[in-house]
Amino acid sequence: MIYFDNAATTPIDPAVLIKLKEIESEFYANPSSIHSAGQKSRFIIEKSRDIIAESIGCFSKEIIFSSGGTESNNLAIIGTALANRDKGNHIITTGVEHISVINTIKYLSSIGFNVSYIDVDKNGKIDLDTFQKLMSKETILVSVMMVNNEIGNIFPIQEIGEILKNTEVIFHTDAIQSYGKIDFTVNDLNIDLLSMSAHKIYGPKGVGALFIRSGTKINNLFFGGSQERTLRAGTENLTGIAGFGKAIEQTVVTKNERERIKILRDTFEEKLLSLIPEIIVHCRHSPRIFNLSNIYFPDISIDSLILNLDLEGIACSSGSACSSGSINPSHVLSAMHLPKEHTENSIRFSFGRFNTNDEVDRAVKIISEIHNRLKKE
Amino acid sequence: MIYFDNAATTPIDPAVLIKLKEIESEFYANPSSIHSAGQKSRFIIEKSRDIIAESIGCFSKEIIFSSGGTESNNLAIIGTALANRDKGNHIITTGVEHISVINTIKYLSSIGFNVSYIDVDKNGKIDLDTFQKLMSKETILVSVMMVNNEIGNIFPIQEIGEILKNTEVIFHTDAIQSYGKIDFTVNDLNIDLLSMSAHKIYGPKGVGALFIRSGTKINNLFFGGSQERTLRAGTENLTGIAGFGKAIEQTVVTKNERERIKILRDTFEEKLLSLIPEIIVHCRHSPRIFNLSNIYFPDISIDSLILNLDLEGIACSSGSACSSGSINPSHVLSAMHLPKEHTENSIRFSFGRFNTNDEVDRAVKIISEIHNRLKKE
Numbered sequence: 001m002i003y004f005d006n007a008a009t010t011p012i013d014p015a016v017l018i019k020l021k022e023i024e025s026e027f028y029a030n031p032s033s034i035h036s037a038g039q040k041s042r043f044i045i046e047k048s049r050d051i052i053a054e055s056i057g058c059f060s061k062e063i064i065f066s067s068g069g070t071e072s073n074n075l076a077i078i079g080t081a082l083a084n085r086d087k088g089n090h091i092i093t094t095g096v097e098h099i100s101v102i103n104t105i106k107y108l109s110s111i112g113f114n115v116s117y118i119d120v121d122k123n124g125k126i127d128l129d130t131f132q133k134l135m136s137k138e139t140i141l142v143s144v145m146m147v148n149n150e151i152g153n154i155f156p157i158q159e160i161g162e163i164l165k166n167t168e169v170i171f172h173t174d175a176i177q178s179y180g181k182i183d184f185t186v187n188d189l190n191i192d193l194l195s196m197s198a199h200k201i202y203g204p205k206g207v208g209a210l211f212i213r214s215g216t217k218i219n220n221l222f223f224g225g226s227q228e229r230t231l232r233a234g235t236e237n238l239t240g241i242a243g244f245g246k247a248i249e250q251t252v253v254t255k256n257e258r259e260r261i262k263i264l265r266d267t268f269e270e271k272l273l274s275l276i277p278e279i280i281v282h283c284r285h286s287p288r289i290f291n292l293s294n295i296y297f298p299d300i301s302i303d304s305l306i307l308n309l310d311l312e313g314i315a316c317s318s319g320s321a322c323s324s325g326s327i328n329p330s331h332v333l334s335a336m337h338l339p340k341e342h343t344e345n346s347i348r349f350s351f352g353r354f355n356t357n358d359e360v361d362r363a364v365k366i367i368s369e370i371h372n373r374l375k376k377e
Numbered sequence: 378m379i380y381f382d383n384a385a386t387t388p389i390d391p392a393v394l395i396k397l398k399e400i401e402s403e404f405y406a407n408p409s410s411i412h413s414a415g416q417k418s419r420f421i422i423e424k425s426r427d428i429i430a431e432s433i434g435c436f437s438k439e440i441i442f443s444s445g446g447t448e449s450n451n452l453a454i455i456g457t458a459l460a461n462r463d464k465g466n467h468i469i470t471t472g473v474e475h476i477s478v479i480n481t482i483k484y485l486s487s488i489g490f491n492v493s494y495i496d497v498d499k500n501g502k503i504d505l506d507t508f509q510k511l512m513s514k515e516t517i518l519v520s521v522m523m524v525n526n527e528i529g530n531i532f533p534i535q536e537i538g539e540i541l542k543n544t545e546v547i548f549h550t551d552a553i554q555s556y557g558k559i560d561f562t563v564n565d566l567n568i569d570l571l572s573m574s575a576h577k578i579y580g581p582k583g584v585g586a587l588f589i590r591s592g593t594k595i596n597n598l599f600f601g602g603s604q605e606r607t608l609r610a611g612t613e614n615l616t617g618i619a620g621f622g623k624a625i626e627q628t629v630v631t632k633n634e635r636e637r638i639k640i641l642r643d644t645f646e647e648k649l650l651s652l653i654p655e656i657i658v659h660c661r662h663s664p665r666i667f668n669l670s671n672i673y674f675p676d677i678s679i680d681s682l683i684l685n686l687d688l689e690g691i692a693c694s695s696g697s698a699c700s701s702g703s704i705n706p707s708h709v710l711s712a713m714h715l716p717k718e719h720t721e722n723s724i725r726f727s728f729g730r731f732n733t734n735d736e737v738d739r740a741v742k743i744i745s746e747i748h749n750r751l752k753k754e
Contacts, residue, residue, distance in 0.1 A: 003414065316412070
């Protein structure tokens with residue numbers, strides 16, 4: 001299989017796999033238990049917390065573990081909106097967020113919050129002047145993703161953080177597609193809440209984290225034990241959390257892979273463009289993360305292309321996996337004012353640690369052959 | 378180490394461990410991805426769902442996977458209370474529920490729900506007549522646990538189900554300490570919602586499930602993708618779910634261990650009572666699950682006893698792990714009207730698949746020695 005769907009999820013890194021096996025085989029006590037076995041489990045969790053905190057330049061106590069990116073986004077957005085409702089009723093976001101942000105904010109809208117959407121143009125660009133005009137005394141929360149999960153374009157988080165710096169507005173960023181791939185600190189970017197996930201960076205599924213800046217008022221979504229400073233009740237996913245920490249340690253070891261993956265992606269696009277000149281690579285000349293390519297294929301059935309690629313052993317997707325169940329056109333491309341043909345006829349190819357030059361060459365050849373065949377049909 | 382804290386969490390069964398390693402190494406695609414790799418992951422999840430559904434006699438579509446018992450309890454209680462508020466405003470529960478039920482219902486009470494508590498006596502007995510008197514036209518939800526997590530006493534779920542059978546009241550039971558240990562079907566017991574967890578039955582941490590009877594109106598806690606019939610957004614914990622299914626398969630293989638563990642527990646109590654006659658085993662003559670023993674030790678410091686046991690390599694706890702952080706007396710024993718000395722001076726010993734006769738003999742000897750030493754101090 002040629003796996004070009006790394007934005008949906010990644011294979012587990014071998015070093016993480018060793019860590020998972022070690023924890024599963026040797027440690028099991030409940031981290032909340034006061035006996036020494038429990039304390040050993042507690043130590044494993046706190047070590048992971050330290051690794052993650054260090055990776056974004058925050059204090060360990062500002063990291064809360066969750067069951068994944070969706071829960072982190074929900075906790076960040078619902079938790080702060082409800083806890084700060086006395087200060088205002090207005091939320092600003094974009095129309096291109098991940099569905100776990102979009103639908104969470106839709107829920108808040110349904111219970112009376114006012115929501116403004118910052119416009120994103122077809123190059124993935126946000127107009128910061130317009131953004132500033134949307135701000136009001138009622139604004140309590142701004143949620144803008146760091147990197148779009150379908151297109152890969154990078155949003156101006158630093159500039160937004162700068163605008164919000166001397167206000168009381170809480171700034172959340174969904175960093176699920178960028179964390180472990182782009183280096184930043186939450187202080188440099190003036191971020192108050194940052195969502196992370198392990199399974200996008202060669203770690204296990206079922207574990208995520210949320211950075212919550214000290215002093216940020218936030219409600220919990222769950223009620224129960226006092227785990228995670230009472231913000232996230234429930235016995236901790238010991239193995240998952242240990243694997244998450246290891247996955248982050250590996251992103252340091254593998255830092256030089258970023259350039260390699262970028263070259264893979266760029267080569268893929270160049271070769272494909274030379275063989276099928278009519279395709280359009282979305283946001284090709286905008287700031288983009290190194291591992292993602294979203295391409296519009298005119299005049300063919302995209303479903304047939306994906307199906308035929310799958311038969312040839314190439315895994316890619318027509319949008320985010322979380323939205324895959326639905327046959328709706330991409331809400332991201334729609335929000336970027338792209339024509340209907342683009343929103344319905346684009347494919348996301350996402351590259352990763354275990355992809356090779358040879359895979360790119362083979363994939364380009366297969367895609368172009370299938371494309372030519374479909375075009376004749 | 379002699380691990381007598383199996384009610385807090387269990388070691389992973391070797392067969393489950395093999396399953397976890399297999400999934401982690403060989404499968405990783407996002408179960409929501411439509412390519413064949415994604416469909417293989419989907420198949421693994423649906424197989425686990427089938428195993429769990431079969432184990433409680435429900436349809437597969439009535440099982441929702443969650444991140445654990447706490448989330449299952451929260452989803453069940455908050456989800457149905459909010460979705461059915463138009464029908465009434467009254468919830469009935471007990472004061473001895475797990476903290477993830479207690480605190481969730483306290484939250485509902487804080488937003489205007491009326492809550493009645495069924496009285497539980499010192500033998501762990503519920504008065505069903507009083508329960509029936511608490512019922513009103515406003516009652517929408519009854520939540521009573523199947524087995525208490527601190528004492529191990531079994532509640533009359535079948536009788537409560539019978540009472541609720543021809544009403545519209547939703548019946549939730551927290552089965553986290555009984556699922557995989559007691560055989561039942563949700564239809565025999567007339568249950569509408571049933572919470573389950575993997576890590577109490579030799580499965581992985583970070584995964585649970587909720588049975589939701591078809592037709593039960595329920596809101597989701599998370600917003601995002603359409604996973605789990607939109608009731609639980611977020612990329613599924615593929616490995617955890619596979620391990621949960623395997624853990625349940627193992628409870629069938631190991632069904633004869635129940636009698637063995639009961640004998641271990643009973644022997645432990647008998648031998649300890651013969652050496653320290655003043656101790657009291659809570660609910661000893663009430664219906665009790667086979668693996669739990671909660672014992673009152675008069676006249677000594679329980680903290681010193683637990684600490685000294687830990688130094689000798691015996692892991693046990695003074696209550697549930699989820700409540701361990703706090704030094705408060707047990708809310709369970711308090712609710713059962715036991716005197717303050719009992720609520721502050723009791724220890725839970727919980728036995729499991731990997732405990733042996735020899736461990737029981739050694740533990741009894743060590744406990745009695747430490748007890749005698751502490752009594753002289």
